[in-house]
Amino acid sequence: MADAGIDYAAVFRTLPGMVALLTPELVYADVNEAFVRGSGRTREQLLGRYVFDVFPDNPNDPDATGAGNLRASLERVLATGERDTMALQRYDVESTERPGEWEERYWSPVNVPVLGADGRVALIVHRVEEITELIKARGGPRGSRARVLEAELYTRARELQEVNERLREAHAREREVALALQEAMLPAPGPVGHHRAAVRYRPAVGTLNVCGDWYDLVDLPGDRIAVAVGDVVGHGLRAAGVMGLLRSALSAASRVTPGPAQALEVLGLYARSVDGAENTTAVAIFVDWDTHTMGYSSAGHPPPALLHTDGTVVFLDRATDPPLGARPDHVPRPQATTAFGEGDVLVLYTDGLIERRGEDIDVGLARLAASLAGHRGTDPEPLADALLLDLLPAAGATDDTALVIVRL
Structure with a gap:
C-alpha cells in the first residue's frame, strides 16, 4: 500500500464523519466536507479562525x-499529548441565516x-x-418522546462529565501525594565529597503520569562515589513506593559490593x-578519582x-x-570500565529526557549529545x-525525568 500513491488529502476531504x-x-x-456541512459554516468561515470565535457559548444561556x-x-x-474523548455535549450554535438565533x-x-x-x-x-437528528427524531425537539430522550441523554452526559471531573480530582490528589513521597525519598542536592554535582527531577504533565524515577549519589571509601x-x-x-524501596536497596548495596555490576545483582535479587x-x-556507576576510571553496569x-572537555560525547x-x-x-551482570579526564562531565538520566512517542531512541540520544556539546565547559547546575x-x-x-550531572 505504501507504493499505491494514496492521495491522503482527498481521503481526508471525503471522510464520512x-x-x-x-x-x-x-x-x-483544515476541515473536511462533512465538517463544513455539519457545522453549517463555509470553509472560508472556518479556516484560519479561532475555534471559539466561530463557536462561542450562547451568551443568552x-x-x-x-x-x-x-476548550x-x-x-x-496540548498539555499531555494524549487522546481525549468527551462525553456527549449540547452546543448552542448561532444560525448563519438568522443572526442572534x-x-x-x-x-x-x-x-x-x-x-x-x-x-x-x-x-x-x-x-x-x-x-442532533437522533434527539430531535419522532416529533421534533419539543415532541414528548424526543424530549424524554433528549433529557435522558443530556442528564447522563452531565453525570458522566461530573464523574470524570471527580476522577480527575482524585488522580490530582494522588499525584500530589506521590510527588511528595518521591521528594521525601530522593536525596537532597549536595556536594559529593569535594566534587560538584547537580540533580533534577521533573514530573510528567497531567494527573495520571506520576512515575517511579529516582537518582542516588553515595560517598564511598577513598576518593570514590557511586551514582545511579x-x-x-x-x-x-x-x-513511588516501589521506587523508594529499590533506591534504598541499591544505595545500601553500593556501600558493600566491589562494583556496580554486583550492586545491580543484589538489587535484582531483592526486586524479586x-x-x-x-x-x-x-x-549504576562507580567513579574513582585516584585511577581516573569509572566502572558501570546497566539493567x-x-x-x-560522558562529555569530554573537547566537546566529544561518548x-x-x-x-x-x-x-x-x-x-x-540469576546470572552475573556485565561491567565495563572507561577512563575520564579532569573536567569531563558524567550525565545520567531517565528516558523522559530523550524518548518521544513514535521516534527512534537514537534521535533522542543524538539530541542529548548535541546539547551537551553545545554547553561544554558549563558548571553542573546551569x-x-x-x-x-x-x-x-x-x-x-x-x-x-530524573537527571544527575557530575563534574569529574
Whole structure:
C-alpha cells in the first residue's frame, strides 16, 4: 500500500464523519466536507479562525457549557499529548441565516494529538459525531418522546462529565501525594565529597503520569562515589513506593559490593520480592578519582553520557543487560570500565529526557549529545537547567525525568 500513491488529502476531504485539523493555537487548519456541512459554516468561515470565535457559548444561556468543556479537552490534549474523548455535549450554535438565533446541537467530540518530530503537539484531529437528528427524531425537539430522550441523554452526559471531573480530582490528589513521597525519598542536592554535582527531577504533565524515577549519589571509601538512576514501571503511589524501596536497596548495596555490576545483582535479587518491581531499569556507576576510571553496569537503562572537555560525547553502552527481574534465573551482570579526564562531565538520566512517542531512541540520544556539546565547559547546575530547557517539550513531557550531572 505504501507504493499505491494514496492521495491522503482527498481521503481526508471525503471522510464520512466530521473532522477538523486544529493548530496548537486552536485555529482551524483544515476541515473536511462533512465538517463544513455539519457545522453549517463555509470553509472560508472556518479556516484560519479561532475555534471559539466561530463557536462561542450562547451568551443568552448562562448554563451553556459546550464550548467551555471543549476548550478544557483541547487544553488537556496540548498539555499531555494524549487522546481525549468527551462525553456527549449540547452546543448552542448561532444560525448563519438568522443572526442572534441559536440552535440546539448535540455533538460527541474526540480530540487526538498529532506529534511533531520534537515530541510536541503539532496538530489536533478534532472528530465530531453529530447526533442532533437522533434527539430531535419522532416529533421534533419539543415532541414528548424526543424530549424524554433528549433529557435522558443530556442528564447522563452531565453525570458522566461530573464523574470524570471527580476522577480527575482524585488522580490530582494522588499525584500530589506521590510527588511528595518521591521528594521525601530522593536525596537532597549536595556536594559529593569535594566534587560538584547537580540533580533534577521533573514530573510528567497531567494527573495520571506520576512515575517511579529516582537518582542516588553515595560517598564511598577513598576518593570514590557511586551514582545511579532508575525507573520503575507504572504510575502513581504504588510506583513511588516501589521506587523508594529499590533506591534504598541499591544505595545500601553500593556501600558493600566491589562494583556496580554486583550492586545491580543484589538489587535484582531483592526486586524479586517486591511486588511491582518487575522490569525496573537502572544504571549504576562507580567513579574513582585516584585511577581516573569509572566502572558501570546497566539493567536495561538508557546509556549514561560522558562529555569530554573537547566537546566529544561518548555513551556508556558496553555493559547493558535486561531490566530487573527479566530473567527467571540469576546470572552475573556485565561491567565495563572507561577512563575520564579532569573536567569531563558524567550525565545520567531517565528516558523522559530523550524518548518521544513514535521516534527512534537514537534521535533522542543524538539530541542529548548535541546539547551537551553545545554547553561544554558549563558548571553542573546551569548545565542541568540548560539540558532540561533544550530537551523537554515546552508543554511538558509525558514521562518523568530524573537527571544527575557530575563534574569529574
